[in-house]
Structures are given as C-alpha cells and as structure tokens.
Amino acid sequence: MMYNKTIAELSAGLKAGDFSSVELTQTYLERINTLDEQLNSFITVTPERALEQAKEADVQRAAGHAGLLNGIPLAQKDIFCTKGVKTSCGSKMLDPFISPYDATTIMKFNDSGAVMLGKTNMDEFAMGSSNETSWYGPVKNPWNLDAVPGGSSGGSAAAVAARLTPAATGTDTGGSIRQPASFCGITGLKPTYGRVSRYGMIAFASSLDQAGPMTRTAEDAALMLNVMAGLDKRDSTSVDEAVPDYTAHLNDGIEGLKIGLPKEFFSEGLDDAVAKVIESAIKEYEKMGAVIKEISLPTSKLAVPTYYIIAPSECSSNLSRMDGVRYGYRCDDPKDLNDLYIRSRGEGFGPETKRRILVGTYALSEGFYDAYYVKAQKTRRLISNDFHQAFDEVDVIMGPAAPSTAFNIGELTDDPITMYLSDIYTIAVNLAGLPGMSIPAGFAKNMPVGLQLIGQHFAESKLLNVAHQFQKQTDWHLKLPESFK
Amino acid sequence: MQWEVVIGLEIHVQLSTKSKIFSGASTAYGAEPNTQACTVDLGLPGVLPVFNGEALKKSVMFGLAIGAQINERSVFDRKNYFYPDSPKAYQISQLYYPIVGEGHIDIDMEDGSQKRIGVTRAHMEEDAGKSLHENFQNQTGIDLNRAGTPLLEIVSEPDMRSAKEAVAYMRKIHSIVRYLGVSDGNMQEGSFRCDANVSLRPKGQEEFGMRAELKNINSFRFVEKAINVEIERQMDILESGGTVIQETRLYDSEKNETRSMRSKEEANDYRYFPDPDLLPIVISAEEIEAIKQTLPEMPDAKCDRYMAQLGLSEKDAKALTVDRDMADYYEQVQLSINDAKMAANWILGDVSAMNNKNGLEFKDCPVNAMQLTGLLKRIKDSTISGKIAKEVFEAIYSGEGTGDESDADAIIDKKGLKQITDTGAIESIIDDVIANNPGQVAEFQSGKDKLIGFFVGQVMKASKGKANPGQVNQLLMKKLKP
Numbered sequence: 025m026m027y028n029k030t031i032a033e034l035s036a037g038l039k040a041g042d043f044s045s046v047e048l049t050q051t052y053l054e055r056i057n058t059l060d061e062q063l064n065s066f067i068t069v070t071p072e073r074a075l076e077q078a079k080e081a082d083v084q085r086a087a088g089h090a091g092l093l094n095g096i097p098l099a100q101k102d103i104f105c106t107k108g109v110k111t112s113c114g115s116k117m118l119d120p121f122i123s124p125y126d127a128t129t130i131m132k133f134n135d136s137g138a139v140m141l142g143k144t145n146m147d148e149f150a151m152g153s154s155n156e157t158s159w160y161g162p163v164k165n166p167w168n169l170d171a172v173p174g175g176s177s178g179g180s181a182a183a184v185a186a187r188l189t190p191a192a193t194g195t196d197t198g199g200s201i202r203q204p205a206s207f208c209g210i211t212g213l214k215p216t217y218g219r220v221s222r223y224g225m226i227a228f229a230s231s232l233d234q235a236g237p238m239t240r241t242a243e244d245a246a247l248m249l250n251v252m253a254g255l256d257k258r259d260s261t262s263v264d265e266a267v268p269d270y271t272a273h274l275n276d277g278i279e280g281l282k283i284g285l286p287k288e289f290f291s292e293g294l295d296d297a298v299a300k301v302i303e304s305a306i307k308e309y310e311k312m313g314a315v316i317k318e319i320s321l322p323t324s325k326l327a328v329p330t331y332y333i334i335a336p337s338e339c340s341s342n343l344s345r346m347d348g349v350r351y352g353y354r355c356d357d358p359k360d361l362n363d364l365y366i367r368s369r370g371e372g373f374g375p376e377t378k379r380r381i382l383v384g385t386y387a388l389s390e391g392f393y394d395a396y397y398v399k400a401q402k403t404r405r406l407i408s409n410d411f412h413q414a415f416d417e418v419d420v421i422m423g424p425a426a427p428s429t430a431f432n433i434g435e436l437t438d439d440p441i442t443m444y445l446s447d448i449y450t451i452a453v454n455l456a457g458l459p460g461m462s463i464p465a466g467f468a469k470n471m472p473v474g475l476q477l478i479g480q481h482f483a484e485s486k487l488l489n490v491a492h493q494f495q496k497q498t499d500w501h502l503k504l505p506e507s508f509k
Numbered sequence: 510m511q512w513e514v515v516i517g518l519e520i521h522v523q524l525s526t527k528s529k530i531f532s533g534a535s536t537a538y539g540a541e542p543n544t545q546a547c548t549v550d551l552g553l554p555g556v557l558p559v560f561n562g563e564a565l566k567k568s569v570m571f572g573l574a575i576g577a578q579i580n581e582r583s584v585f586d587r588k589n590y591f592y593p594d595s596p597k598a599y600q601i602s603q604l605y606y607p608i609v610g611e612g613h614i615d616i617d618m619e620d621g622s623q624k625r626i627g628v629t630r631a632h633m634e635e636d637a638g639k640s641l642h643e644n645f646q647n648q649t650g651i652d653l654n655r656a657g658t659p660l661l662e663i664v665s666e667p668d669m670r671s672a673k674e675a676v677a678y679m680r681k682i683h684s685i686v687r688y689l690g691v692s693d694g695n696m697q698e699g700s701f702r703c704d705a706n707v708s709l710r711p712k713g714q715e716e717f718g719m720r721a722e723l724k725n726i727n728s729f730r731f732v733e734k735a736i737n738v739e740i741e742r743q744m745d746i747l748e749s750g751g752t753v754i755q756e757t758r759l760y761d762s763e764k765n766e767t768r769s770m771r772s773k774e775e776a777n778d779y780r781y782f783p784d785p786d787l788l789p790i791v792i793s794a795e796e797i798e799a800i801k802q803t804l805p806e807m808p809d810a811k812c813d814r815y816m817a818q819l820g821l822s823e824k825d826a827k828a829l830t831v832d833r834d835m836a837d838y839y840e841q842v843q844l845s846i847n848d849a850k851m852a853a854n855w856i857l858g859d860v861s862a863m864n865n866k867n868g869l870e871f872k873d874c875p876v877n878a879m880q881l882t883g884l885l886k887r888i889k890d891s892t893i894s895g896k897i898a899k900e901v902f903e904a905i906y907s908g909e910g911t912g913d914e915s916d917a918d919a920i921i922d923k924k925g926l927k928q929i930t931d932t933g934a935i936e937s938i939i940d941d942v943i944a945n946n947p948g949q950v951a952e953f954q955s956g957k958d959k960l961i962g963f964f965v966g967q968v969m970k971a972s973k974g975k976a977n978p979g980q981v982n983q984l985l986m987k988k989l990k991p
Contacts, residue, residue, distance in 0.1 A: 105555045118554065125548050127555055224555040231785035259557050260787050338785055341587050344598030345552045349651070352554075365591055388589075388780035397782055 026051050027187045028504060031096055031244040034190055038085065038095045045085070045095025049078035049139050052097045056141065056188045059508060063164050065173075065183040067102045068110050069142035077139040084137055092247055094137030099183050099192040102143035103150055104235075105224040106130050113226045114146040114158040114176075117346045117353045117372035127224020128256045129193060129235055136251045141189050145179030148374045149343065150200055150228040152176050153446045154436065157376040162433050165208060166505040167471055171430040174204030174446075180238045181208035185472075186508040191239040191248055195225060197232045198331050199425075199450025202462035205238055206425035206474025209464045211491065211501060212238045213245045214450075216481050217457035218263035220249075221256030227342040229335035230261070232454045241501055242463065242491035246270035249484060265482055273485045274492040279313030281490065284418030286321045289449055295428040297468035302424050305465040305475045308497055309422075317418055321410040326403050327452035328444060333387050333400035334455070339377075340384030346372065379440065408456040411478070420490055421478040424449055425462035429471035449476060459484050463491045464500035472500070511712035512747065514740055515720075516675045516705060517667035520682055521660050522692045523636065523700040524567045530635050530659035531558030531601065538698045546638070546653035552596030557786050560585075564659040565790060567691035568608045568633050569800045571661060574685050574807055575628055577612025579797050583632075585787045588779045593651050594638035602662075604781045607632035608790065609661075614685070615809065616677040617827070626678050627666030634660050655699075661691070667706065667717065672736035676729050679703055680831070684808050688833040696727050703732055707739045709747060718743075719753040723760050723767060735760035739767050811836055819849035828857050834872040835861075841878035846885045855885060859899060863906055876905050883914035887921060897926050897974055929976045932984065935968070938976065939984055942967045953989055961985065 026048065029037065037043055053071050060066055074097065081095035105111045105123035107130075112118045126134065133140070147157040155163040155178030163178040165171040166186040173182040177194030181204035184192050194201040196214035205212025213236045220235045227233060237248030249270045256262045285306065290299060310316060348354040348368025355371055358364035373381070387396035414421060426446055436443040453460040458481060462474035475494075479487040495501050529536055532549035549556045572579045584606040587599040609631035615623045636658040641650035663682060669675045683701060686692040694701045708720035723739055726732045738760075743753050757776070758767040806814070808830045815826035830836045835856065843852040860881065864874055884901055887893050893901065901920050910916030921927055929935060942964060943950055953960040961982075968981045 105553070111554070113554065121554065123553075123555075125553070222555075223557050226554040227786075229785075258559060260559055261557075261785070337782060341589050341599055341780070341782070344589060344591065345554070345596065347591060347593075347598055349593050350551060350553075350596065361593065385780065388782055390778045390780075393780075393782070 027055055029190070030240045031093070031190050031247050032241070034096055035092050035247075039090070045078040045081040045097075045139060046075060048095065049074050049097050049141070052141055052189055056183075059186060060183075060188060062169060062507075063166060063182050063186060063188070064161050065145055065163050065179040065186070065188060066099070066142045067112055067114070067145050067158075067160050067179070070109060070140060073109070074139050074141050077134075081137045081139060091136055093133070093251055095139060096191075097139045097141050097189055098133060099141050099144045099180060099189040100130060100133075101146055101177055101180050101193050101195060103146060103195050103226050104130050104193065105226065106140070106143065109143065111143070111226070112160070113150070114148040114160060115373065115377070116159040117369075118226075119159065119353065121352050125224065128221035128258065129225065129252055132251050138251070144177070144183055144192055147176035147178065147200075148377050149226065149339070150176040150195055150197055150233075151339070151376050151380055153199070153203060153443050154431070154433070155179065155204070156433065156437055157374055159374060164433070165430045165471075166508055167209065168430065170432050171471065172207065172433050174207035174426070174430060176200040176204075177212075177238060178204045181205055181210055181212070184208070184210045184238050184240065186505060191237060191244055193235060193248075193252075194238040195233055195235045196450075196454065196460075197228050197234075197335060198454050199447035201236050201238060202425045202450045202460055202474065202476060203447055205462040206476075207430035207472065209472025209474075209500065209503060210238060210240060211242055211245050211461070211463050212236065212474075213249065213461045213484065213487070214453070214459060215249065215253065215484055216263075216459045217454075218261050219265070219459070219482065219484065220252045221254070221259045221262045223256055223258040227338075229338040230342060231338060232331075232335060234454070242461075242488050242495055243271065243274055245461075245491075246274060246488045249488075253484075263482075268485055270485055270488055273489045276489050277313075278309070278490055278493050281309070281314040281420065282418040283309060283314050283316050284319035284414050284421045285316060286319050286324065286414070286421060286423055288321050288324050289423035293427050293445065293448065294424060295468065298424055298426075298428060298473050301466035301468050301473040302422075302475055305494070306422065308494060312493060312497065319414045319418060319421070321407075321414060321452065323403065323406040323410050324452045327407055327455055328448055330400045330403040330407065330455060331447075331451045332383065332444060333396050334404065336380040336384030337387045337397050338384065340381045340388065343373075343377070343381060348372070376440075404455045407452050411452075411456045411458060415480050420486065423476050425474035425476040426450070429468050429473060453478050457481065459487055461487050461491055463494060464503070465498075466500055472503075510748070512709045512744055513712045513714075514670055515667045515708045515710060515717055516669035516672070516736060518665045518669070518675055518678060518706070519704040520663045520665075520679065521636075521702045521704075522571075522663065522682075522686050522694070524564050524659040524661055525690070525692050525700075526561055526563040526567065526659050528561060529657035530561050530564045530633065532657050534657065536658050538695075540654055542641075542650065542652035542654060544654065546656060550596065550653050550657045552598075558601060558784075560787060560790065561659065564633055565608065565792065566800055567659075567689070568631065568661050569792065569797060570689045570691055570804060571631060571663070571686060572609035572612060573797070573801050573804055574689055575612035575614050577628060577631070578610030579792070580606060580608055580610055581792055581794065581797070582606065583608040583790045585633075585784045585790070586781045587784045588781055590777045590779055592637070593649065594640045594653070594656065596638065596653060596656055600635060600637065601784055601787070602634035603632035605783070606789070614678070614681050616674060616681050618677075619673065624674065626668045626674075629664045629666050631661050631663040634662055636660050667708075672733045672740070675705060675736055676733045679729060679732055684831050684833075688805060688807055690805075699727065702727055705732065705736055705739075707736055707743070708753070709740065709743045718747075719755050721753065721755070721767070722757045724757055724770060726760055731760060731762050734762070734765060735767060738765055742767060805833070808833075808836075815849075819843065821849060821853055825853045825857060829853060832871050834870070838871065838874070838878045842882050842885065845882040846889060848885070848889065851885060851889070855881065859902055863903075875908065876902065877912060879914040880905050880910060880912065880916050884917035887917055891928060891930065891977060893921060893926055893928050894974065894978060897928070901926065926975060929972055930980060932980065935972070935976050935980055935984055936988075938968050938971045939981070939988055942971060943988060950989065964989070
C-alpha cells in the first residue's frame with residue numbers, strides 16, 4: 025500500500041521508478057479528500073500547488089537532480105509562513121493573511137524538491153495541548169475520534185498517524201511536537217533550540233519555540249532534519265553548528281548506553297497504564313544492552329509554573345503586532361484608533377490566546393517584573409543546571425512524553441491547569457533548550473503511548489540512533505488506526 | 510523666592526548606517542512612502558531582527574569620544590506600546606544594559622569658563638515610522654520608511670541650569686557626532702532630535718522639583734525658546750502656590766507655548782524585557798581599542814592645537830573647530846598658504862558671511878578649499894589687494910571657475926584686476942590727482958595730515974582699485990611732502 029510507506033521507502037520507490045511523485049501526491053490528496061473530513065487535520069489543502077511541485081520533482085528526477093526528499097509529499101504546520109498561501113496559525117486573526125514570503129523551513133523543503141500537500145491544523149498561535157483552541161475547530165485523534173490528538177501540532181500528528189501524509193512539520197514550545205506525537209502514536213523530534221531556523225515561523229514564545237519533524241519513524245525524522253537544520257543568517261538565535269548527516273549513526277549499537285530515569289517523571293500524576301508501557305519500553309532497552317540508572321531532576325517540578333510565566337510574557341509581546349492595522353483581521357467600522365485595536369484583537373483572538381496575553385502582560389508589568397519574569401528566568405537556569413548535572417552521569421534521559429494517553433474532546437477545556445499539566449514532562453526540556461523526542465512505545469487502553477528521549481545540546485544524532493534501535497526491535501510505530509486502513 | 514532651573518536632555522541621534530539597525534532596507538531619507546520598508550520593518554508575522562554591526566561601531570565611537578565606559582556586553586530590550594507607526598507594537602531598545610555607560614562633555618559658558626555636563630548613558634534603539642495626518646481626510650497615513658533606522662539615545666545628567674546651557678550642550682553633542690561621522694546631524698530631516706526634562710527647585714534645595722518632559726524639539730533655537738517658556742510656566746505655577754505635575758508636554762513653536770500631551774497616570778507601562786530574538790551584543794576590549802584608533806581628532810583637542818601650534822586666538826580656534834567641515838577646510842587652506850591667521854580671517858570672515866547670507870552649511874560652500882587657496886596666494890604675492898580679492902571671491906562663489914586652484918588667476922586675468930605695481934604708472938596717476946586738487950594739496954601741506962586718506966582714495970579710485978595701496982601711500986608722501 026503506497027500510503028502506508030515511510031519517507032525512506034517512498035524515496036526508494038521514486039528512485040526505482042515504481043511510481044512518480046505526481047502519482048504519489050495524487051494518492052495522498054485523495055486520502056485527504058476522503059478521510060480528513062473525520063479528522064479536520066488540515067486548515068488548507070493546496071492540491072494545485074502540490075501537483076505542480078510534484079510534476080517539477082519528476083522533471084528534476086528525470087534530469088538526475090533528485091535528493092532523498094525529492095517528490096515526497098509533506099504537510100506543513102500552519103505556523104510557517106508560506107508565500108501565496110493562507111498562513112493562519114490556527115487563528116481568526118490571521119485567517120485573511122496570505123503570506124508574502126516563505127519561512128526558511130518552507131524554503132528549504134521547496135529547495136529539497138519536497139511537495140507541500142497543505143497546511144495543518146493547530147492550536148491557535150500554538151497555544152494549547154489538545155488542538156481545541158484552533159479557530160478552525162478541533163482535530164480528532166485517528167485512534168479514537170472522540171479523543172484529542174494533542175497539541176499544538178495536533179493536525180500534523182493526526183495527519184501522519186492517519187497516513188494522510190508521509191510526514192509533517194511541527195513546532196514545539198512546551199511539548200507541542202512530542203505530546204501530540206505521543207497521543208497519536210508517531211515519532212516526533214524537537215531539536216535543540218537554535219538548530220532549526222525560526223525565521224518565518226510565527227512566534228509564540230521566541231526563547232522556547234523550535235521546529236522539528238513529525239514522522240512515522242526515527243529514520244524519516246533524520247531525513248527531515250537533514251533538510252531543516254542549520255544556521256540561518258536571518259535568525260540571530262540559530263546556531264552556527266555543523267549539520268551532520270543525521271542518518272549516519274542510526275544503526276550504531278547501543279550496548280552500554282547509559283539511560284537516566286528521572287524519579288520525578290515516575291511519581292504521582294502519571295497514569296498507571298502509561299507507566300507500565302514506559303517500563304516495558306525501558307526493559308526493551310535493557311535487553312539491547314543499555315544500562316539503566318535512576319536520576320533526579322529536583323527543580324523540574326518548577327518547570328510548569330516557570331514556563332507559564334516566560335511563555336505568556338513573550339507571547340504577550342509577540343502577538344502585539346496583530347493589531348488590525350497592516351494585515352490580518354480588522355473589526356468593522358472602528359470608531360477610532362483604540363476601538364480598532366480593542367475590537368480587532370478582542371474579536372480576532374480566541375479565549376486561550378487572550379488568557380496567555382493577559383497573564384504575560386501582568387507578569388511583565390511594572391512592579392511585578394522582578395517577582396515574576398526575572399525569577400522565572402532564574403528558575404529556568406536551575407532547571408537547565410539539573411539536566412547538565414544529569415548528563416554527567418547518563419547519555420540519554422527517558423520517561424513518558426505525557427502523563428496520560430489522549431483525553432476526550434471537551435474533557436479539559438474548562439480546566440486549564442490540568443490541561444497545562446499534560447505538558448509536565450516536556451516543558452522542562454524546552455526551558456533547557458535540549459533536544460527531545462517522542463516515539464511510539466505501546467498502547468494503554470487502546471490508545472498510543474509515547475516514550476520520551478532527552479539528549480544533550482545538539483545530540484540529535486544520538487537520540488535518532490537510540491530511537492531507531494528501538495524501532496528495529498518493536499513494531500509500535502508501524503501500527504495504523506483501523507478506520508484509516 | 511529664588512528658583513533654580515534643572516534641565517536634563519535626551520538626544521536622539523540617527524546613526525548614519527546604510528541599512529537599518531535590524532533589517533537590510535535602506536535608510537536613505539526622502540524616498541516615496543513605504544518603499545524602504547521590508548518584511549522585517551513591516552513587522553509581518555514570523556520575521557526576525559538581525560543586528561547591524563555598523564550601528565555598534567558608531568555607538569562605541571561616540572562613547573569613546575565622550576570618555577565613557579563602553580559596556581562589553583549590552584542587551585536589547587523590548588519596549589511595548591501600541592501605535593500605528595510602531596509595526597511590531599514594540600520598539601527594540603536597550604534599557605537594562607546600554608552600550609555606553611557614564612561619560613561627560615565640557616561646554617563653554619558665557620563668562621568664558623567651562624562646565625562639565627554628565628552623560629548618564631547612551632543606548633541603541635530603532636526609530637519608529639511616521640504618522641502622516643495631512644492629506645488624509647479623517648484618516649492617518651503611515652510611512653514605515655523610517656521604521657528601523659538606528660538611533661543612539663544620549664541621556665544627560667540633570668546638570669544644566671539654563672536654556673543657554675542646554676543649547677550649548679546640545680550643540681556640543683551635535684558637533685561631536687558630526688566630527689565622528691556617526692550621524693549627519695541633519696535637524697530638518699530629523700536626524701538629531703531632543704527631549705528636555707525641565708524642573709524648578711528653590712535655590713539651595715537639593716531635592717529635585719517635579720519635572721515636565723518636553724518632546725521632540727527639532728532646532729537649537731526652539732530648544733532654547735521651549736525651555737524658557739516652560740520655565741516661565743512652572744515659575745508662574747510655583748509662585749502662585751501651585752504644584753507642577755509630572756507630565757509630557759509638546760512645544761508649539763508657532764504659539765511659543767508648551768501644552769500637555771499626557772500625564773504620568775496616562776503614561777504607558779512599557780513592560781520592558783530582554784528581546785529573546787536577539788543575542789546580547791558582546792564586544793571585546795581589543796575591538797573597542799581598534800575602534801578607538803579610528804577616532805578623528807575631536808573639537809577640543811583640535812582647538813587646543815590651533816592655539817598652541819598655529820598661534821590662533823581662543824575665539825578663532827573655537828569658531829573654526831565647532832564644525833568639522835569647516836576645520837577640515839581650514840586645515841587644507843592653512844597648509845597650502847602657510848598663513849594660519851590669514852586663512853582664519855578669511856574663513857571666519859568673508860566665507861562664513863557669504864554662507865550665512867545664503868543659508869548654506871560649510872559642507873555646501875560653493876568655494877572649495879583649493880579655490881580659496883588660489884585666491885589667498887594672490888593676495889600674499891601682491892598680485893591683488895585684499896579689496897579686489899573680495900570681488901574675485903564673490904565671482905568664484907557665484908559659480909565662475911571650474912573648482913580648481915587656478916580659478917582666481919583666471920578671473921583676475923579675465924577682468925584685468927591685476928594690481929598696478931609699476932612705480933611710473935602709479936606716479937602718473939598721483940600727478941594727475943595732485944594737479945586736479947590744488948586746494949587739498951595746500952591744506953595738507955599746511956598741516957592737515959588727515960587729508961592723506963583723501964589722496965589715497967582718489968588714487969585708488971582713478972586706478973579702479975588696482976594700484977598697490979602701500980606703494981600709493983609711499984609715493985604720495987614723497988610727492989606731497991618732499
């Protein structure tokens with residue numbers, strides 16, 4: 025079945041001439057057309073553009089210019105500015121926004137010959153853990169249409185899990201790649217902060233945002249990251265660190281690998297069934313010769329409150345440019361300038377976005393700045409130090425990606441705090457700027473569970489290697505939801 | 510009650526970089542609206558700022574020139590506020606860690622003494638766009654060409670005690686930035702703008718009075734007037750037992766009054782925090798030292814040198830060194846004619862007078878240093894008199910000549926202005942004058958010495974000004990009092 029192949033397999037098929045990029049693209053467009061009604065995973069589908077790109081990819085291949093992603097259909101999270109295409113960021117505010125320029129990530133995929141199928145649904149401005157804050161409606165989890173796919177990259181996760189696209193991009197500010205990857209049973213990688221350019225990626229929290237691949241397998245994630253990673257002169261926070269071939273070490277053995285299990289990740293709040301899946305995954309690693317060690321990340325319990333000062337503070341400033349003046353939503357008949365601002369923003373932003381803008385505005389206010397923002401930055405340093413100390417003893421840290429499996433749509437919408445806690449294991453990684461992954465590790469109550477892998481700065485190759493070795497021994501990542509077969 | 514005036518200035522200087530401080534768009538002045546605003550300047554979703562290192566270099570030059578601490582690590586902060594000409598709804602500035610720390614400059618007081626004015630800090634930031642209220646009925650036009658132009662905001666200590674001191678300080682800063690070439694200092698185009706904090710306190714009291722901030726005053730003259738009317742306003746309030754409130758006020762140059770813009774309560778809470786899109790700016794001691802080596806001679810040092818080496822008076826030396834263009838011009842002429850005094854007299858006299866008359870700055874003077882050199886050489890070798898030289902100068906000023914040193918010669922030749930030094934020719938003119946004025950000759954010979962002036966005048970007139978005045982004098986005396 026063409027749609028059930030990985031990028032690596034499709035790339036081989038294209039190379040062998042088993043099918044063309046146009047045929048492949050048509051297959052996925054057809055699946056999106058017939059199946060996405062159930063999922064709502066795409067905000068915009070771009071069939072004409074996709075087929076044009078596919079045609080061009082086939083021409084390039086015939087001319088002998090084809091890289092590994094040439095002709096591969098992909099979906100892009102609707103947070104990446106895409107020239108000539110609506111770039112909504114899941115918000116009514118940017119519903120009218122057709123980007124006049126391409127994000128660096130979009131440009132890089134265009135240059136690689138990849139085909140863009142469309143733009144995936146997401147929580148509004150990437151603020152959410154369930155994809156319910158999207159102005160375009162919630163995304164459904166392909167494993168259970170009553171459940172959320174996670175968020176904020178829920179559209180990308182659902183689309184990959186349902187095989188509406190071989191892979192997609194996501195962005196991760198506090199877990200927005202790893203948590204939906206866990207909920208939907210796919211592989212998601214959040215690279216080191218600064219590894220992938222943020223240029224053209226609509227900012228939520230600038231010091232935390234990082235783009236990464238959402239794929240079926242670790243191998244595919246490596247192929248995607250090969251394209252995405254690298255210094256970008258237009259992003260001052262991107263890092264001038266050589267980009268290795270991320271596929272080069274996938275098959276290295278992991279005997280003697282030291283795995284740290286933070287005891288804080290296995291304490292109260294963790295669903296028992298999820299804990300069991302994680303424990304058996306760890307046993308699998310032991311079988312492969314890894315050494316398990318309990319570690320402690322004592323300040324990680326401060327990660328959620330720290331994050332909910334820093335991220336809203338940054339977002340309150342980042343979203344100020346959506347003022348109804350130059351682009352995006354503008355209210356009807358503004359009386360004066362203040363009315364234009366107040367109603368455009370009041371009508372254009374959804375409740376979760378407003379909540380975070382308010383929290384951030386408050387935290388940065390005169391008289392509160394030191395008590396909140398400055399203190400949160402100090403805590404952030406402590407959290408980061410915990411990880412650095414841990415990495416003196418272990419190579420990789422592992423634990424659950426989320427405390428539970430996917431919850432039901434509507435279940436937590438009135439309980440933002442519990443909703444925020446669904447990112448409890450992922451947030452600290454963003455605060456420390458470290459790379460993290462979620463890989464399918466099994467099922468609890470018929471819903472997927474993700475194992476989180478955390479590495480040192482720029483240790484993406486190591487994480488991909490460790491993930492790939494697991495995927496060679498297990499078949500959780502091959503599972504396909506019944507109704508999408 | 511005796512009141513003491515306390516003034517502090519915040520001067521915004523546009524740094525003369527080719528491109529903007531955080532984008533590649535041009536900073537050139539006067540383009541069609543919004544033609545020099547790129548995706549970054551427009552504040553589109555997803556765009557990011559990238560710092561222009563030229564702005565750093567120019568800021569460091571300024572800091573070094575005022576003897577200030579240069580901070581090896583400085584940080585950009587966001588200043589959040591909504592306004593249509595601020596496209597991101599925040600301005601990138603430096604609040605907590607500015608590039609330039611404490612420094613100072615010395616200003617000249619009217620009594621000839623000097624006063625030291627402290628500079629608290631100077632920080633880099635981006636300029637906003639412009640809101641255009643004319644030509645748009647019931648609407649406001651937004652021009653973002655200026656958005657992102659690099660600014661250096663120079664904040665003084667509240668060390669000034671009169672409007673005159675404030676102007677002297679402002680002029681000194683203007684002179685420094687022009688000398689350094691870090692800004693064109695063009696006030697009409699808004700490259701150099703000033704906010705003034707003004708307060709009054711009873712003489713002898715240490716505690717400051719409540720201050721008002723006067724916004725965006727764009728000429729030296731207006732700074733003085735604005736501060737003076739504000740002092741009067743505050744004095745009236747205080748004298749009548751009232752209290753001054755802290756507020757931002759706008760100076761209306763047409764009505765010569767200040768009026769309230771917003772009170773402290775209405776002031777924005779800017780919610781400053783470090784901009785996460787930009788890394789801290791780090792500059793090493795070695796890099797700072799390298800920039801130091803590129804600093805030109807500054808006005809005070811130049812002034813001292815003109816006095817010590819060239820023997821100029823303090824007054825002339827100061828006047829010549831305020832404007833770097835004038836000083837450069839002076840040095841070129843002075844070196845070529847090797848006459849410091851003559852060059853100074855001409856440049857401060859005729860050349861400046863003509864420029865003032867035509868409303869030109871020195872850099873736009875139509876007579877270049879080579880042309881003036883050519884002219885002054887002809888005075889020194891007695892080819893022409895000083896008086897004829899003025900005529901030649903005016904001809905060059907009005908555009909005759911090609912811009913070369915030989916222009917003066919060509920004009921002298923063409924107009925036949927060469928001085929008459931032939932004794933026989935002068936004597937024959939003198940003989941005519943004596944023959945035509947027997948009465949005056951008799952008076953002179955009977956002791957009315959003053960009449961020599963009359964005879965000289967007559968001879969010069971008869972020679973159309975070309976006779977050598979020294980020779981005329983000498984020969985007249987010989988003939989009248991043998």
